[in-house]
Each structure stands twice: as structure tokens, then as C-alpha cells.
Amino acid sequence: MSNSRRSSSSGPGDGSTRRLELRVPEMDCPSCAGKVTNSVERLEGIANLEARATSGRLIVEYDPTCTDEGAVRERVRAAGYAIDSNESERTLSVPGMDCASCATKVENALAAVDEVEAVETQPTSGRVTVTASDGLTVEPIVDAVESAGYEATPIGDERDGLDESRTVWKSRRAVGTVAGGVLVTAGMALKFVVPALDPALWTVAGRTYALSHLLFIAAVVVAGTPILRNGYYSARNWSLDIDFLMSVGIVASVAAHHPFEGALLAVLFSVAELLERASMDRARDSLRELMDLSPETATVRRDGGTEETIPVDDLEIGDRVVVRPGEKIPADGTVLEGESAIDQSPITGESVPADKTRGDDVYAGTILESGYLEVGVESEADESTIARIVRLVEDAEREKTEREQFIDRFASVYTPVVVSIAVAFVLVPPLAFGASWSYWFVVGLTLLVISCPCALVISTPVSVVSGITSAARNGVLIKGGRHLEAVGESDVLAVDKTGTLTEGDLSVTDVIPLEGADEEDVLRRASAAERRSEHPIGRAIVGYADEQGVAADDADVSEFEALTGRGVRAEIDGTTHYVGKPDLFDGLAGLEHAHATTDGGTALASMGYESPSQCDREGCLDVVADVVPTLEAEGKTVVIVGTEDRPLGVVGVADRVRPEAPWAVARLQAQGVRVVMLTGDNEGTARAIANEVGIDEYHAELLPEEKLEWIDRLESEDSDGDEPARVAMVGDGINDAPALATASVGIAMGAAGTDTALETADVALMADDLSRLPYLYELSDKANGVIRQNVWSSLAVKAVLALGAPVGIVTVIHAVVVGDMGMSLGVTGNAMRLANVEPETPERVDAEARSR
Known part of the structure; x- marks a missing residue:
């Protein structure tokens, strides 16, 4: 399946843009993303560019009248990164091709493209699958279909962004790193442990070169080649990133007759890169698990009672699918026959299976525990609830939080400043005071390593991705990092009554x-x-x-x-x-x-x-x-x-109060959240419901515009100085849409299967379960804490190392092991703790209390 997607408006020349999505597996850090971005930005007609390091995806929107897909791919390769995809097969959506005659016309048009080897048309589903030679871009294929009079759009696989987990420890770079490590170890043994066994090989300009020197040079070549290659592409793209800085350090070390420091830098940094890639794979695993929830095949019952197994992507609305115990439901739909208990935890986070019978709605990715169901398909595979959740979780990476934006600005200043200081330390003491060139070169080299802000830059996004994917597995969909942060920073939660505190079943x-x-x-x-x-x-x-x-x-x-x-x-x-x-x-x-x-x-x-x-x-x-x-x-x-x-x-x-409402309100209040009920119902009803659930403050008989006024009033009441307070609002996502949009964070109840709630809310509780609200606040609080820990610990470690370098306490080893590799692993591991935050429920709390 092709890894690129494209969309266009009316046509070239009228302001239309096309969307291209590429999988770039080795683009797994902010430095790599910056290098690719700098390279692609040189093209004319680039309307929007997003390099997502966490998922290894590059999304480009471009004007086809100014550039094309091939040029974009070339710029990615020019930055030194390979594009991972199956180039031989591409699938396109051709909605106008709905009969055999149309299909023949499309086949004839594609046959004129030399590189096309085979064409499979599917008029029923409006799709065309083209098998072509490697290297053929999607542009000629789309142009050929459009020449036949049909609009065509490339279709990407939902799993394109996250390939199967890569075994980084068996890669070529891992082998080179190990070999470089062996060479460095052997050289260190000769030079420092048994110098008598370290013979002099040659003498040049009065300087003797021993065997250990040769081993260090060999280690640089073996372990440092990938670094130097990436550094070369960084230089071509004017990117002052870690690859460029490490390349300068390695080359300068060898040129200044410090091969040991250069070899050590090459090996340690390569180890750091491998560890960072492995830890990033762990961060991707949580999103990959979401993608794996949806089955790949479905059993369809055709007319006459025959059953056929087909790919889920080929399911059409109206198909009748058969699901047996232990199988996953392949599509959103309605039960036509049978009854069963269904594990809906992948969608709603509910721990107790839900009983389903004829007429009930079911969701793709949920698991049949017993019985037998026949389900009428009501949505296509890429429009199912789980597919929308995956897309929204992936898109949540797009929006940078305020902290991320600040750190990016800080890093853009920090790195050049520290690099300048490093150069000054190398030149000023020897030239001005006659100090040792060798000593101050090592100091400058150490500061050069410290100047890399990688750990600082990834500290927030890796925490956001971990928190958002953890929430999604527990039935809470968060639409972006800024919303994850904002929930924990909100001291007031405005709550609707009908359908939120109550069941809404009047x-x-x-x-x-x-x-x-x-x-x-x-x-x-x-x-x-x-x-x-x-x-x-x-x-x-x-x-x-x-x-x-x-x-x-x-x-x-x-x-x-x-x-x-x-x-x-x-x-x-x-x-x-x-x-x-x-x-x-x-x-x-x-x-x-x-x-x-x-x-x-x-x-x-x-x-x-x-x-x-x-x-x-x-x-x-x-x-x-x-x-x-x-x-x-x-x-x-x-x-x-x-x-x-x-x-x-x-x-x-x-209306009946939800059984978990009093517990959820009590837990929120115990967390320091001020809970206020806003309802359009009458004073007496509002008072009775508020008393039953334990809410002290309520405002009744409110029109929709009056709810908006109360949101503004609550923000001003709790404001601190010039900054308004953050107020979260939870409602049903439809009737309360204006208030949800006005609040700092809009939280929709029962969003599973509800398009409006999924699209409009900042946070969506997939089930009608108020017990997820305390969990959401707990997760947000911990996420904000983890982000602060990551940011400040990164800054503190960098500061300590920078202060210790001039006095000789901190060396290159400390800078790489602690400042770069250690902190990158540290912030990633700290962020992974968010995956362990589990929602509390009244039953779970009672059980734990009894066990004590």
C-alpha cells in the first residue's frame, strides 16, 4: 500500500494544494525533523510542512503547479533520510468509477503509463490498485486517471505512520557501534593499562603515533561514519543540529591529535542514538496498539447464506458480517441477529462487558466474549469510531503546547550561544594567556556536546504522546497536548445536568x-x-x-x-x-x-x-x-x-442521577477542583440534583447564552492577576456546544459513535462514565508534573555540566553519557510513566479499602 496521500481542490492553477504523507523511519528526533524540514522548505509551492518525529511521518501540502511529489521525495533524500514504503503498489479512490464501462476507461488510461505493470479496478467500491515499477511516483498515475475524466485521490494505510517495531540492535549502525566500541576498548587498554604493549608505528613531524592511535582512528571510521554522513547533510541544509555538532567535534578531535576523544565521542554518541531510537519505539508502541485494535479481515454473509472472508477495507455499508466468540467486530454497525456480551474497553474504557442484542450499536475493534452476532455494517473501515480515534490521536501531535513553543524558541538561542562559548574557550585562553591548547580544546569539545538541546526539546512531546495514547486506551480521547495540559491547570469544572450528571433518559x-x-x-x-x-x-x-x-x-x-x-x-x-x-x-x-x-x-x-x-x-x-x-x-x-x-x-x-456521579464529584473536589453545575432546568430540580450528587454551587434556568456568560464569569472570578482562570466544561457535546467551545477545555460525554462530539470537543469521554473525569484530572496533573520535571532536569543537568567543563570536572564522557544519552533516556522513561496511570472506579476503591 502506498504511503502517500494527496487531496486537491478544483484543480491546478486555482490555488489548490495536494497533501503528501511520507514515512521516514529514521526521522525520530527533533534534530532529524529540523533537518528534513529545512531541506523540503527550499522548494517553491510548499503550503504547509509538518515533520512528526514521534511517529516518523512527514506531511507536506504543496501547490502542484510549482512542485511535485518527486521533488519532495528528492529533498527528503537530500537531507540524508530514506523513505520507507512499498513503492510497487498504490491504491487510489476513484469515486466516479462506478460501472464496468468506467473501469475499462480507467484501465486503458493507466495502460499508457510505461511503468505500470498491472491494474485492478473495483467499480463497486470505487477503487483502483496499480502495481508499478519501483520509483514511480503517484503523480503520473493520478494524471492518467484524471485524463480519463475521473478524479483520483491516493489512499494511505492507517498504519503507515507507524511501521512494525524495528530491531535497532540488529541494524548496520548497531553492528558498527559494537565494532567501534571493541576498537576503542582495545585502544584504551593499550594506551592506559598496558602501555608497554602499545608500540610506536611511525613518527611524523616529531609526533609519534602508536597502535592505540590507529585503533582510535579505526573506531572513528567504523562508528562515526553514520554521524559524519548525517553531519554532511546537516551542513548542506544549514542545520545547526546534533549531527553537525558531533561531526565537527569528531573531525576536530582527530585533526587536533585527540583521536581518543574523537573515537569516544563517536562510539558513545552512536550508542546514545541507538538507545534513543529504541526508547522512541517504545513511545510509538502505545499508538501502534491502538491501530492494531481493528481486525484486518471480516467474515461476510452473502445472499444464500454463504460466508466469505474479505479484507476489512473492502467492507461496504449494508454488508452483513458474522462475528463469533473471541473475534473482534470488524466495523461499526447494528446487531441484526444474536446476542452477546462485548468487551468495549478498547473504545470506551469500560471494564465490564456490555450486553448487546438485536438493534444495539456495536463498534469496530470491540471483542465478542460469548454468543454469536450478525452485524449490519453502517460505516466504512476508515470512518469507524476506532479509525477516527486513531486519526485524532495521531493529529494530537500536530498542535504544539505553549511549553513546546517556548522550548523551541529557547533552543534556537541556546545552541548558538553555547557553541559560541565553546569556540571562545578553545581560542581565547591559549591565544590570550598562553594556556594549553590541548586542555582548552577538550573543554570546548565538551561544551560543544552540551550545546545540543535534544533532551530538552523532546521532553514535552514525548510526554504528550504518552499521556494522550494512555488516555485513549482508557476511553478518554484528548485532541492535543495543550488540552492535556489545560485540564490539569483548570481549577473550575462547569458541569451540565441533563445527560451528564443524570442519565439523560427522561x-x-x-x-x-x-x-x-x-x-x-x-x-x-x-x-x-x-x-x-x-x-x-x-x-x-x-x-x-x-x-x-x-x-x-x-x-x-x-x-x-x-x-x-x-x-x-x-x-x-x-x-x-x-x-x-x-x-x-x-x-x-x-x-x-x-x-x-x-x-x-x-x-x-x-x-x-x-x-x-x-x-x-x-x-x-x-x-x-x-x-x-x-x-x-x-x-x-x-x-x-x-x-x-x-x-x-x-x-x-x-431523570435519574448516574450511579457514579456522587463519587466522581467527591473525588474531583478532593483533588481541589471547584465543581459548578450549570443547567437550563428549574431551580427546584437543580437544587435536588445538586444535593444528591454533592455539588454546593449551581445555577439554574439558564438559556444557552447565559451559560456562556457564566463560563466568562467563572473565569474572571478565579483569575489570578491579568490571566483569566481556566474553566473546563463537561456536557453532552451537542446541546452544550456553545459553552463547550467557550470554555478553556470542552469535555463531551458519551462520544463513542457520535461524530459531532468527536469532532467538536477538546476532550471526549467515549462512554457515559463520569468516573473518567477524576482520572482525566489525575492524568493531566501527572503529565504537567512530568513535563516540568523533564524540562527543569534537562536545564539543570546542562547548567551543571557547563559549569564543570572549564574546571576539568566534566569531560566529553560526562557530556555524552549524562548530558545527551542519559537525559534523553531519562526524559523518555519519565514520560512513559504516564502509561501506568489507571482510572479509579468506586468498585475498585472499595475493593482496595476492604483489602487493607
């Missing part, structure tokens, strides 16, 4: 008819008005009416209008009706004098009235003053049904 609990109506009439009018509404309360009323057998199909409904945050209005049988909050009826005639005339059920009994007639006789039941507050005090949402003249009835709707 049900009607009370129907209280008023004067001139009965229960069936109230339900009929309410459900007729709400059938066009998408609000959960409206759906609950319609569902309850259907359950009670109250038909509203015969009602003539027109002029429907949703009154945002208040209710709905509609013409029913020629009369304007309102269904909504009590304040929707403020000022309407008859509201203040309406009295109940039929059995009001629970609400009337709770107020001491045995029947409506008693209520009328005593003249004491005012709808606003009595019925509404009583229902609200029970934590119910009150909906009034009426016309412009008078209310006809009161409907009580209730």
Missing part, C-alpha cells in the same frame, strides 16, 4: 390535568406539539404518550417553532399551543386562576388534598404557587401544556 412521572381537560387530552396535545422536537424532554413526552396508547396522529399540527431554552409552540387543530417551562406562560391569561379539576395523583396527595373537588372547595391550589414548586422539590422538571388563554395541564418529567 420519563414522565406525573400528568396533572387542569380545568377543562383530562389526562388523555393533555398527553395528546403535548405529544402532538413535541413530535417535531429533538429535545430529550419532548422525546420523553412523546414516548410516554405512545406507551399509554394516546394517539396524536389525527391532530392537525402546523407552524411548529422551537423556543430555545423555553419549550415549543405549534398550531394544533387551528389553535396555538405552548408546551414548555412555567415561565413560558408568564403573563398568559388564566394562569394565575387555573385550578385542578381531576385527580392529580402524587402531587395533590403530597399537599394533603384527597381529591380535586376538595381543592376547588377550599380554593387553595394555584398552579404556579403549589403544583410546580412541589414537583420541582422532588427533583422533577415541570412542563406546562396550554394555549394562549390558559394552561391545560402540568407534566412532571424526571
